[in-house]
Amino acid sequence: MRSDNKLAKILVQLDTGKTEDDEGYGNSSRTSKINKLQMDDGSQGMTGQVPGQRQVLELDELAFTQGSHFMANKRCQLPDGSFRKQRKGYEEVHVPALKQVPFEDKEELQPIDKLPKYVQPVFEGFKTLNRIQSRLWRSALESDENMLLCAPTGAGKTNVALLCMMREIGKHINEDGTINADDFKIIYVAPMKSLVQEMVGNFGRRLACYNLTVSELTGDHQLTREQIAATQVIVCTLKMGHHYT
Numbered sequence: 001m002r003s004d005n006k007l008a009k010i011l012v013q014l015d016t017g018k019t020e021d022d023e024g025y026g027n028s029s030r031t032s033k034i035n036k037l038q039m040d041d042g043s044q045g046m047t048g049q050v051p052g053q054r055q056v057l058e059l060d061e062l063a064f065t066q067g068s069h070f071m072a073n074k075r076c077q078l079p080d081g082s083f084r085k086q087r088k089g090y091e092e093v094h095v096p097a098l099k100q101v102p103f104e105d106k107e108e109l110q111p112i113d114k115l116p117k118y119v120q121p122v123f124e125g126f127k128t129l130n131r132i133q134s135r136l137w138r139s140a141l142e143s144d145e146n147m148l149l150c151a152p153t154g155a156g157k158t159n160v161a162l163l164c165m166m167r168e169i170g171k172h173i174n175e176d177g178t179i180n181a182d183d184f185k186i187i188y189v190a191p192m193k194s195l196v197q198e199m200v201g202n203f204g205r206r207l208a209c210y211n212l213t214v215s216e217l218t219g220d221h222q223l224t225r226e227q228i229a230a231t232q233v234i235v236c237t238l239k240m241g242h243h244y245t
Contacts, residue, residue, distance in 0.1 A: 110134040186233045
């Protein structure tokens with residue numbers, strides 16, 4: 001409507017309530033705005049495109065090479081023993097747990113009382129390590145090699161990390177059983193801040209018998225230089241670990 005002079009006059013009348021016969025009709029701010037818009041529209045050219053630099057996106061190059069991961073199958077084959085239950089507003093699908101893989105030849109769970117004496121207090125209340133821990137305890141406790149453990153939640157990864165901590169702590173134990181707490185630092189990186197507090201409570205409780213200090217280092221909980229010096233185990237997020245190292 002603004003590009004048509006006749007229609008533009010109607011807009012001015014609706015906005016100001018004045019007609020052409022009224023005083024000050026042509027001096028309204030509305031008229032000046034319309035004239036400015038008309039000038040701006042004219043600067044766009046015949047094609048209606050605003051001049052400037054443009055960038056062409058190659059959508060084919062940005063597409064996933066493996067295609068879409070959308071699950072479009074209408075039928076899904078469930079394992080034997082599965083069953084469904086219709087509930088009000090939803091459906092339950094029960095899938096039986098996987099059967100335990102049989103033990104290999106000479107495979108056995110590592111008893112806690114067969115571990116080194118200085119390690120046993122950390123596993124108070126445990127009789128044996130689980131299968132994953134039993135396979136890894138020698139690598140964690142008797143070597144300084146790098147280790148990559150990928151296992152689901154509840155598989156015992158935290159206890160494997162604790163075995164690695166005990167490897168470092170064991171290097172600084174004196175003959176009388178005391179620990180040179182000022183000679184080492186252990187950094188445990190948690191993926192989320194919510195897990196940091198959980199790990200601080202877990203490690204603090206289990207390492208209390210060694211008189212070691214476990215502290216949290218996150219964006220919400222900072223440590224001074226003196227506090228860091230007095231701490232043996234620092235639990236932090238990845239971001240804070242990069243910041244302080």
